[in-house]
Amino acid sequence: MKRPEDTRVVVGMSGGVDSSVTAYLLKQQGYDVIGIFMKNWDDTDEFGHCTAEEDFQDVRRVCDQIGIPYYTVNFEKEYMEKVFQYFLDEYRRGRTPNPDVMCNREIKFGELLTKVMDLGADYIATGHYAQVKFQDGEYKLIRGKDTNKDQTYFLNALNQKQLSKTMFPIGHMSKPEVREIAVKAGLATAKKKDSTGICFIGERNFREFLQNYLPAKPGNIESVDGDVVGRHDGLMYYTLGQRQGLGIGGGHGKTGEPWFVVDKDLERNVLIVAEGADHPRMFSTSLVSTDVNWISDRKPISTFTCTAKFRYRQPDQQVTVHIRDDHTVEVVFDKPQKAVTPGQAVVFYNGEECLGGGTIDKVTPLDTGK
Numbered sequence: 001m002k003r004p005e006d007t008r009v010v011v012g013m014s015g016g017v018d019s020s021v022t023a024y025l026l027k028q029q030g031y032d033v034i035g036i037f038m039k040n041w042d043d044t045d046e047f048g049h050c051t052a053e054e055d056f057q058d059v060r061r062v063c064d065q066i067g068i069p070y071y072t073v074n075f076e077k078e079y080m081e082k083v084f085q086y087f088l089d090e091y092r093r094g095r096t097p098n099p100d101v102m103c104n105r106e107i108k109f110g111e112l113l114t115k116v117m118d119l120g121a122d123y124i125a126t127g128h129y130a131q132v133k134f135q136d137g138e139y140k141l142i143r144g145k146d147t148n149k150d151q152t153y154f155l156n157a158l159n160q161k162q163l164s165k166t167m168f169p170i171g172h173m174s175k176p177e178v179r180e181i182a183v184k185a186g187l188a189t190a191k192k193k194d195s196t197g198i199c200f201i202g203e204r205n206f207r208e209f210l211q212n213y214l215p216a217k218p219g220n221i222e223s224v225d226g227d228v229v230g231r232h233d234g235l236m237y238y239t240l241g242q243r244q245g246l247g248i249g250g251g252h253g254k255t256g257e258p259w260f261v262v263d264k265d266l267e268r269n270v271l272i273v274a275e276g277a278d279h280p281r282m283f284s285t286s287l288v289s290t291d292v293n294w295i296s297d298r299k300p301i302s303t304f305t306c307t308a309k310f311r312y313r314q315p316d317q318q319v320t321v322h323i324r325d326d327h328t329v330e331v332v333f334d335k336p337q338k339a340v341t342p343g344q345a346v347v348f349y350n351g352e353e354c355l356g357g358g359t360i361d362k363v364t365p366l367d368t369g370k
């Protein structure tokens, strides 16, 4: 084991409070710390205003305060090719993608990690709420201690090589603890608001954003009984389980309850809706994923039980995983699940350990006898 002063750690700094505290703590612990800011997206608006530039100014301030050198790297081209194209392709296929999983695998722990190693670093560190532990001869990805903030869901596509080079220095803390450290240390970002939403969209209107890249194809909205109940302005704007924005009002239905999206018929360009938040058509009993990543090199080879999440922040659900081949699994739910959405990630857990995950490809609807 190298001593901290001989260990170079490059911290991915976003200009937010979490990565600021990450850098601060590592410096306090005596590591040779360097800050690095990635620019992945040009968001300069018509007034020349750019949030990436403001974020970089915050990185600069914090690094000066802590007394560490900092760099900036531009991965706009790589981000466009590896994350944004995938994001658009998934929407084209009528799915609801999760760009954060891809960004972690391809950019933060792909391009950035490679760059960091070029800078002669031993480790990359980020402000993710997750933990890496070396146990039984391998690296394990463990949930962040703050269950409210745990980000292992987005880190499910990492492998042993990436985890062996990764530190999550705030993973054993709660968000209020992290803020308190930032305040006590007087860091420039101590009071900065948390970022929300998909990073390249930011606070912008999602519909307007998507419209710039994908042509919207209007079509019919049909009820589960096949009646036309309205028009939609493009399937990509809707996600399964969604209530608002159907614009069909009441009066068409049988029960007078609000309408919810239960399916998308891509071939006919039809949005299928049903009345009521718990309509049986919204439920499924199993799913298939064809791009599963197992974090351990000792991959499961036969059926096993564990818990899983089908969306971020969902409570864990009990499932049985049937291994079909190296990357394909069928996941059978103990209880029918609501609005399991193709394109989103299914992520597996054994207690506190994240085992890996994949993209939800197909779901089996609950047999409603219809």
Ligand SMILES: Nc1ncnc2c1ncn2[C@@H]1O[C@H](COP(=O)(O)OP(=O)(O)OP(=O)(O)O)[C@@H](O)[C@H]1O
Pocket (backbone or CB within 6 Å): 011, 012, 013, 014, 015, 016, 017, 018, 019, 020, 036, 037, 038, 039, 040, 108, 125, 126, 127, 128, 194, 195
């Ligand atoms: N533009 C960037 N450049 C370098 N590292 C980044 C960048 N964006 C995010 N990261 C790293 O990835 C981590 C998780 O990113 P996420 O977008 O979830 O940020 P966050 O939870 O809001 O954290 P923060 O408060 O640091 O912004 C950050 O803490 C940071 O270490």
